[in-house]
Amino acid sequence: MMNILLAVGVVFAVALGEAASPTARPTSVRTALATVPKPSPFETQADLTPRCPIDQLVFAKFKQFGIQPANLSSDATFLRRAYLDVIGTLPTPREAREFLNNKGPDKRGALIERLLTRDEFADYWANKWSDLLRVKAEFPINLWPRAAQAYHQWIWASIKSAKPYDRFVRELLTANGSNFRDPAVNFYRAMQNKDPQSIAQAVALTFMGTRSDKWPKETLAGMAAFFSQIGYKETSEWKEEIVFFDPDRIAAKNTNVVFQAAPVFPDGTAAKLSADHDPREVFADWLTKPTNPWFTRAIANRVWFWLLGRGIIHEPDDIRADNPTTNPELLEYLCQELINAHYDLKQLFRVILNSKTYQLSFIAKDARPEADAFFSHYLIRRLDAEVLADALNQVTGMPEHYTSAIPEPFTFIPEKQRSISLPDGSIGSPFLELFGRPPRDTGLESERNNRPTADQRLHLLNSSHVQKKIEESPKIQYIIRNAKRSGDAVTWLYLLILSRHPTPEEWQAVTAHSKAGVKDHEVAVDLAWALINSAEFLYRH
Amino acid sequence: MKTQPSFTNKWLDRMRENAITRREAVQRAMLGAAGLWLGDHLGLSAFAAPQAPKARARSVIQIWMWGGPAHLDTWDPKPDAGYDYYGAFKTPIATNVDGLRVNELMPLLAKQADKYAVIHSMTHGVNAHETASYLVQTARQQGGRDVYPSAGAVVSLFKGYSGGYRGLLPPYIVLTEPQGRFSEAGFLGSRFKPFSTGGDPGAQRFAVEGIVASGISDKRQQDRRNFLHQLNTLKHAAPNDPQMLAADQTEKQAYDLILGDAGKVFDLSTEKNELRDRYGRNTFGQSCLVARKLVERGVPYVTINYKSGTWDTHKQNFQTMRRRLPEMDKGVATLLQDLADRGLLDSTIVWWCGEFGRTPKVQWEAPWNGGRGHWGNVFSAMVAGGGFKGGRVVGASDAKGEEVKDRPVHPADLIGTMYELLGIDCKARLPHPTGELATVVPTSSDDVKLGGRLTEIV
Numbered sequence: 001m002m003n004i005l006l007a008v009g010v011v012f013a014v015a016l017g018e019a020a021s022p023t024a025r026p027t028s029v030r031t032a033l034a035t036v037p038k039p040s041p042f043e044t045q046a047d048l049t050p051r052c053p054i055d056q057l058v059f060a061k062f063k064q065f066g067i068q069p070a071n072l073s074s075d076a077t078f079l080r081r082a083y084l085d086v087i088g089t090l091p092t093p094r095e096a097r098e099f100l101n102n103k104g105p106d107k108r109g110a111l112i113e114r115l116l117t118r119d120e121f122a123d124y125w126a127n128k129w130s131d132l133l134r135v136k137a138e139f140p141i142n143l144w145p146r147a148a149q150a151y152h153q154w155i156w157a158s159i160k161s162a163k164p165y166d167r168f169v170r171e172l173l174t175a176n177g178s179n180f181r182d183p184a185v186n187f188y189r190a191m192q193n194k195d196p197q198s199i200a201q202a203v204a205l206t207f208m209g210t211r212s213d214k215w216p217k218e219t220l221a222g223m224a225a226f227f228s229q230i231g232y233k234e235t236s237e238w239k240e241e242i243v244f245f246d247p248d249r250i251a252a253k254n255t256n257v258v259f260q261a262a263p264v265f266p267d268g269t270a271a272k273l274s275a276d277h278d279p280r281e282v283f284a285d286w287l288t289k290p291t292n293p294w295f296t297r298a299i300a301n302r303v304w305f306w307l308l309g310r311g312i313i314h315e316p317d318d319i320r321a322d323n324p325t326t327n328p329e330l331l332e333y334l335c336q337e338l339i340n341a342h343y344d345l346k347q348l349f350r351v352i353l354n355s356k357t358y359q360l361s362f363i364a365k366d367a368r369p370e371a372d373a374f375f376s377h378y379l380i381r382r383l384d385a386e387v388l389a390d391a392l393n394q395v396t397g398m399p400e401h402y403t404s405a406i407p408e409p410f411t412f413i414p415e416k417q418r419s420i421s422l423p424d425g426s427i428g429s430p431f432l433e434l435f436g437r438p439p440r441d442t443g444l445e446s447e448r449n450n451r452p453t454a455d456q457r458l459h460l461l462n463s464s465h466v467q468k469k470i471e472e473s474p475k476i477q478y479i480i481r482n483a484k485r486s487g488d489a490v491t492w493l494y495l496l497i498l499s500r501h502p503t504p505e506e507w508q509a510v511t512a513h514s515k516a517g518v519k520d521h522e523v524a525v526d527l528a529w530a531l532i533n534s535a536e537f538l539y540r541h
Numbered sequence: 542m543k544t545q546p547s548f549t550n551k552w553l554d555r556m557r558e559n560a561i562t563r564r565e566a567v568q569r570a571m572l573g574a575a576g577l578w579l580g581d582h583l584g585l586s587a588f589a590a591p592q593a594p595k596a597r598a599r600s601v602i603q604i605w606m607w608g609g610p611a612h613l614d615t616w617d618p619k620p621d622a623g624y625d626y627y628g629a630f631k632t633p634i635a636t637n638v639d640g641l642r643v644n645e646l647m648p649l650l651a652k653q654a655d656k657y658a659v660i661h662s663m664t665h666g667v668n669a670h671e672t673a674s675y676l677v678q679t680a681r682q683q684g685g686r687d688v689y690p691s692a693g694a695v696v697s698l699f700k701g702y703s704g705g706y707r708g709l710l711p712p713y714i715v716l717t718e719p720q721g722r723f724s725e726a727g728f729l730g731s732r733f734k735p736f737s738t739g740g741d742p743g744a745q746r747f748a749v750e751g752i753v754a755s756g757i758s759d760k761r762q763q764d765r766r767n768f769l770h771q772l773n774t775l776k777h778a779a780p781n782d783p784q785m786l787a788a789d790q791t792e793k794q795a796y797d798l799i800l801g802d803a804g805k806v807f808d809l810s811t812e813k814n815e816l817r818d819r820y821g822r823n824t825f826g827q828s829c830l831v832a833r834k835l836v837e838r839g840v841p842y843v844t845i846n847y848k849s850g851t852w853d854t855h856k857q858n859f860q861t862m863r864r865r866l867p868e869m870d871k872g873v874a875t876l877l878q879d880l881a882d883r884g885l886l887d888s889t890i891v892w893w894c895g896e897f898g899r900t901p902k903v904q905w906e907a908p909w910n911g912g913r914g915h916w917g918n919v920f921s922a923m924v925a926g927g928g929f930k931g932g933r934v935v936g937a938s939d940a941k942g943e944e945v946k947d948r949p950v951h952p953a954d955l956i957g958t959m960y961e962l963l964g965i966d967c968k969a970r971l972p973h974p975t976g977e978l979a980t981v982v983p984t985s986s987d988d989v990k991l992g993g994r995l996t997e998i999v
Contacts, residue, residue, distance in 0.1 A: 042778055139671035140683055192684055201686070211975055318975075363779050380784045405671070405721060430739075433719060436731040441688040446974055449731040452788050455711060457795035458751025462762075463739075467754060509771035513764075530768050535788055536775040 041503055042541070043071040043361035054355040057330040061374045070361040070377035075100055076500035077541060078108055078359055081378070083499075084540050085307050086115040086349065088124030088387045088420045090394050093495035100500070112353045116346050122160040123421040127386060128306070129155050131448065132206055133172075134190040136425035136440040138405055141190050144239045145410040145424060147179040151190070152423035154183035164343040165299055166288040169207050173284040176244045178235070185243035188230055192441075196224035203227070204266070205443055207287060209298030209319040215266070222264030226271070226283040245278040267293065290339045294319070300334040303348045305445070307358060309379035309540075310372060317445050326373045362541045381540045382450040385435035386419035392466065392532065393418075395497045396473035402427050434459055460533055470528050480524045489524055497531040596964025598927025599888040600836040601696060603844045604829075604873060605720070606895035608853030609673070609920070611913050613901050613942050614862050615644050616659045616921035622941045628903045628911060629859035638932040646866035649874035655932040656877045656886065657925035658998040662936025662945045663894070665952055665990075668915040670853070673896035674720065679727065680953035680982055682989055687979065690727035690971070692956050693735055693842045695981060698972075699965045700841035708839050709794070709803035711736035715844040716828040728974055735844060742809060742827035751795070752804040759800060766796060806834050816879070821871040829872040833879055836889050841963075852895055856912040858903070877925055890927030890959055895920070901942040919945045922955060928962040930998045949992040957982040958995040 048069060050056045062069050073081065079099050083091045091099070099111060115121065135152050137145040158168050175184035188194065191202050200223040204212040212220050231246030263271040263279055265286050273279050287295050298319060305311035312331045313319050325331055334348060341347035352358050362378040364371065372379065383391060393400055399415030404427040411427055419432060425440040435456055436449035460466055470476065475496065483489035490510050494502045502510070514523040531537055613619050618633035619626050633642040636654035643651050667673040672683050679689040690698070693713045698704075701712030715735035719725065726733035739750030748755055754762075776785050798804045809817065809827060812834075820826040825847055832843045847869070854861045873893065880886040898920025899913035919938045925931060936948035957967045960981060967982040983989040 040778060041774065139675065140688055192686060198686065213975065213977065362782070364782070367781065380779065380782050382784070430719070430737065433721070433731075433734070434737075439688065441728075442686050444974065446730075451732060452784075452791045453732055454791045454794045454798075455736045455751065457788075457791040458798060461751070461792070461795055462754045462757075462799050463751045464748065464755065465750070467757075503774065506772055506774060509768065512771075513768050526765055526768055527772075529765060530772045533769050534773045534775065535785060536773075538788075539775070539784060541775060 040074070040363075041500055042074055042077045043363060044074050046072045048072065048356060051356045052351065052354065053333055054330065054351060055357050057327060057333060058355075058357045058375055060329075061327055062376065065370075065374065067368075067371045067374055067376045068365040070363055070365055072356060073359050073361045073378065075107075077361065079111070080499045081540060082108075082111060082115060082353065084383065084387060086112070086124075086353065087118050087120035088127070088384070088390070089118075089120045089418075090391050091499050092394075093492065093499075096495050096499040108359070109354055112350060116349060119160070120420070122156050123418065124387075125159050126152060126156040127420045127422070129159070130423075130425065131438045131440055132443050132445075133187065134425070134440040134443050135186075135423070136190070137411070138426040140192050140441060141425075143179070143186055143190055143424075145404070145406055145408045145426070146239065147183070147186055147189070147241075148424040148426070149410055150180050150183040151186040162344060162346055165338075165345050166295075166343040169295075170284045170288055173203070173207075173287070174278065174280050177242065179239075179241045179243070180237075188243050189232075189241065194230075194232070196226075196228040196230075197221070199227040199230070200224040202443065203283075203287075205317055207298060208266070208294035209301060209313075209317050210294065211318055211320070212266075214320060218261070219264075219266055219268075221261035223266050223283075225261050225263035226279040229279060245280070247276055296335045296338055297331060299345070300338050300348065301331060302445075303345060304331075304334060304352065307349070307352050308375055309381050310375070314373070315445060317443075378541065380535075382452055382538060383540060384448065384450065385432045385437040386422070388435055388538065389419040389429070389431050391537070392469055395475065395528075395532065396469040397475040398469040398473055400429055400431070402429050404428075431459070431465065460538070466532070470525055470532065473528070476524060476528050480521055489520075490527065493524065493527050493531060497528065498534070498536050593964050593966045593969070594961050596962070597888075598890045598959075598962045598964075599700075600840060601692070601842050601890045601892060601927070601959065601963070602829075602832045602836060602876070603693065603842070604891065604893040605678075605844055605846050606852050606893065607720070607846060607848045608851045609670070609895040609897040609899060609915060610852040611854065611858060611862070611899035612661075612916075612919070612921040612938070613899070613913075614858070615647070615866070616923060617661050617938055617942055618642055618644055619901065619940070619942050622901070625903055625905075626901050626941055630862075638934075641932075641934055644862075644866060646863065647870045647874075649870045650877075653874050653877045656881060657891070657923050657931050658929055658933040658935060660922045660924070660935040660950050660955070660995075661919075661938050662948050662950050663898075663920045663922045663952075663955070664945050664949050665897070665917050667917040668897065670896060670915070673915075673917055677894060677896050677952045678725075678956075680951075680956040680989070681987075687973070687977070688727040689979070690729045690733060691725040692959065693844055694726045694729050694733040695960070695971070696842040696963060696965070697733060697735075698729060699960075699969075699981075700963060704841075706839060706841055709797055709801065710806065710835065710838055710840050712840060713842045713844075714738065714835060714840055715846055716831055717741065717824070718846055718848065720846055728979070729971065730974070735842075738807070738831075741824050742807075742831050743822060743824040747807050747809055747827070747831070749804070749807045752798050753807060754799070762796075762800060803838075806838055807831065816875075819871070819875045820879075821868055821875070823868055823872075825868055826872040826875070829876040830879075833876060833883075833885070836880075836885060837883065854899065854913055856909050858899070858913045859911055880926060886926040888927060890929065890962060891923075891925040892955075892959065893923040894955075898942075918943065922950075924955070924959075924995075924998070927959075928999050929995075933998045935995060935998060949990075950995065951990050951992050953983050953989055954992045954994055958999060961994065962999060 050059050079091055079096060083089055099107065130152055134141050135148050137143050137148040171184050172187040175182060175187060177185050179186055179189060188199065191198055197220060200220060201212045204210050229246050229249045231244045231249060233242050235242060263273060265271060271282050273282060290296060301311050301313050302316045305316040312327050313323055313325050337351055338348050357375055360377050362380050364377040366376050389400060400419065401415055402413040404411035406426065413427055428437065438447035479489050479492045490502055494500060510527060613626060614630055618630060620631050620633055630644055632645050634645050634648060634651050635642055636651040638654040641654055641659060665673065665676050667676055675683055678691040681689040697713035700706060706712050713735040715737045717738045717740060719735060719737045725735055740748040779785055809830060812830060817830065820830045828845045832845055835843050877891065880889055897915055897917040900916050904912045904914065919942065936950055937946045939946040960967050965981060969981050971979045971981060973979045985991060
């Protein structure tokens with residue numbers, strides 16, 4: 001069946017546009033094939049006139065250094081990129097088809113708006129924040145399952161309700177109460193050491209994007225003083241812990257002199273505190289002011305890093321005087337944008353995602369490594385472990401089995417649950433471990449390891465785990481059963497797995513493979529396997 | 542392309558110094574053909590120590606007694622401590638070494654005692670599984686911001702691809718599941734995690750995840766691979782992207798294992814039936830056999846994660862030990878003999894240990910019904926081969942096995958001794974992600990208790 005109508009399929013796929021050339025019209029199939037010798041499914045030749053201030057600032061650097069930027073990405077590439085970057089989720093075949101067929105004027109902008117309101121937006125970014133805040137029930141953070149899940153839920157709800165970022169941080173820093181009922185207090189529990197200096201280091205890393213172990217000792221001690229009056233106490237409820245402002249704590253004469261330092265902000269200004277005033281409030285006031293030199297830059301740079309794959313200051317949690325800012329004007333613009341939006345992070349997402357800079361193709365025209373630092377093309381990155389697990393399950397319709405080392409009722413996770421919405425770093429699967437999910441030990445961005453390894457390749461190419469997903473996939477079975485014409489099966493598998501139509505070359509390869517006396521079912525399984533193992537599936541691009 | 546002005550900013554120079562550049566990534570990818578995990582490890586050789594001691598051992602087989610078996614019911618029986626202590630095991634048996642007696646259910650190991658040393662005075666005082674597992678395998682106290690790498694990750698750093706290993710098999714392999722309770726690689730990052738085989742060596746066919754696929758012929762593998770190459774359109778569009786080069790390399794090496802000879806090491810049907818029977822036809826026994834085959838191929842570190850049935854005997858300790866000890870006895874005793882027969886014992890350290898021991902005083906009451914709890918104050922470990930002297934006993938516990946009586950041995954003492962036998966300098970620096978000072982083994986300034994290296998048995 002697959003063999004008979006492949007020829008029809010070629011015409012059909014080209015007729016659907018996109019794959020052959022974004023400018024090809026369904027009525028001129030032959031012309032399109034004749035005039036576009038090497039159609040790229042990945043880019044378009046659209047003009048690169050700056051669309052917005054981001055583009056102006058980025059393109060100015062191209063001019064200054066003679067960098068030739070990449071072309072703009074095609075609709076199909078943009079679609080997949082936006083879904084993966086914004087909601088950590090693949091488009092469904094229907095979503096892909098609708099977007100590719102849409103002839104509206106600003107369909108990319110409209111897609112961005114839709115993605116920003118999806119529940120998966122909160123799922124994906126709650127997962128990211130749970131990495132940075134170390135939301136983990138067990139070793140070495142030891143939040144306990146119920147507290148980890150309450151904390152995750154609080155983060156999720158904060159993102160879903162578009163809580164302004166400055167308020168989000170303030171609520172974390174000034175939290176008091178029960179780890180179960182006032183989940184933000186878990187900020188002060190989710191660290192291996194809970195002495196004032198370690199807390200100050202965690203605050204500096206998370207919200208100032210800086211590694212305070214490189215600071216002068218006195219600076220860190222001055223900041224630690226703001227966190228020296230935090231009390232922890234147990235209650236009669238199993239594993240409940242109350243975190244609270246404890247004004248008597250200094251009177252208890254901490255033996256470590258470092259923590260007896262006077263409270264001084266990291267910029268060197270001394271703070272005035274009254275005895276009954278929680279110093280964390282004073283610190284939060286200082287930190288979240290728009291004029292604070294660290295706060296807004298750190299988050300603006302982080303958001304840029306998350307979307308573009310490289311910080312304007314890189315790495316995004318290693319901001320210091322001798323770590324270069326590749327495009328200071330750009331960072332300044334993003335900060336202003338965020339301040340004007342009253343710290344609504346979605347606005348920052350919006351302006352970045354709508355820029356041509358973000359929408360450049362991944363195919364570099366300038367081979368110099370320095371060009372990467374100026375964002376001359378989109379950086380190819382392997383999918384995050386959780387996103388990859390979900391993508392595999394989404395295209396195959398198969399479940400995942402999750403376990404936790406603590407067999408508490410809270411840690412049993414239904415198989416249908418997506419990995420990006422796991423509420424606790426102690427709940428996982430061997431797949432997530434293998435693909436470099438962060439252990440949530442330190443909150444460093446670099447904990448997430450997306451470098452490909454040979455054992456990951458082995459797993460994807462040849463493990464029973466992945467083989468079973470493909471062989472037993474109800475979705476692939478459905479396609480095999482219901483494809484009336486064999487070309488349909490190929491087109492559907494491409495839309496399902498790669499969110500685009502096959503190119504003529506790909507049609508030829510499938511035709512050749514299916515002629516070699518292989519059964520239709522095997523062709524479909526081999527095709528699904530090959531597409532899942534292709535770089536296009538495994539990498540953001 | 543226009544002529545390009547050069548990048549001259551001073552920060553760009555710094556960037557060049559700090560970052561892995563595209564060119565470098567390309568070079569790394571090109572160099573990587575020699576070994577499976579090699580590409581990731583280049584550049585770390587700077588961390589290899591200049592003053593490394595001379596290596597006597599090449600490999601380690603770690604038998605990880607997950608859950609913490611009772612020292613009183615294995616290497617340190619206390620028949621004189623009373624029924625509440627020895628419980629069901631009143632009659633320890635003599636070994637072929639004077640003065641060392643072991644549990645009556647370990648007759649085969651009793652005959653191998655000249656090959657191993659028993660440490661009766663392991664101690665760390667921690668009674669929680671995960672913290673104790675971490676401590677025993679990293680030699681570090683929990684706390685601080687860092688999570689340290691386990692011994693396996695450290696050995697694969699120094700003895701793996703940057704230490705001269707050139708095999709296709711990964712340098713750190715765990716049979717059959719990772720421990721999961723702590724990140725074995727610690728701050729070294731996930732590329733130092735062990736390769737976990739999955740599958741069951743005790744089954745008809747040991748289906749090592751990713752290497753041995755069921756129902757796919759070599760021809761179909763090859764056809765599929767060609768098909769994938771034709772359809773890898775993105776890779777063809779950006780062939781010189783560093784990510785794509787790295788992907789190429791990992792794929793090539795994965796196929797070397799799938800289709801090449803290296804993966805055949807997991808085929809146990811090539812071993813004599815008689816030998817397989819001696820190891821025991823069960824997951825643990827056959828894991829011991831696989832471990833021998835792996836070190837024979839030069840793999841530096843193999844962990845047998847002995848989880849099945851669990852040694853965490855809170856309830857009905859004695860029934861569990863009756864079921865499990867004969868299996869353990871057979872597997873480990875045969876492993877020692879087999880390694881010795883093949884001349885591998887001199888270059889292979891066998892390290893048998895759990896995260897702690899168990900309460901010497903039996904908990905007879907319900908719900909434990911003759912159970913033993915966690916006990917970190919004193920417990921036993923066994924080491925053999927690779928430069929460790931056999932037929933020795935280190936230290937002693939007190940009359941009831943509750944405390945160390947003589948010569949405390951802390952995890953850092955044991956791990957440090959192993960590293961030295963492997964030729965690893967304990968004072969060398971580990972590559973820390975933010976450049977902090979982290980030595981291979983904690984020193985006295987690290988606030989870790991030390992009893993001194995095990996010079997008496999090397």
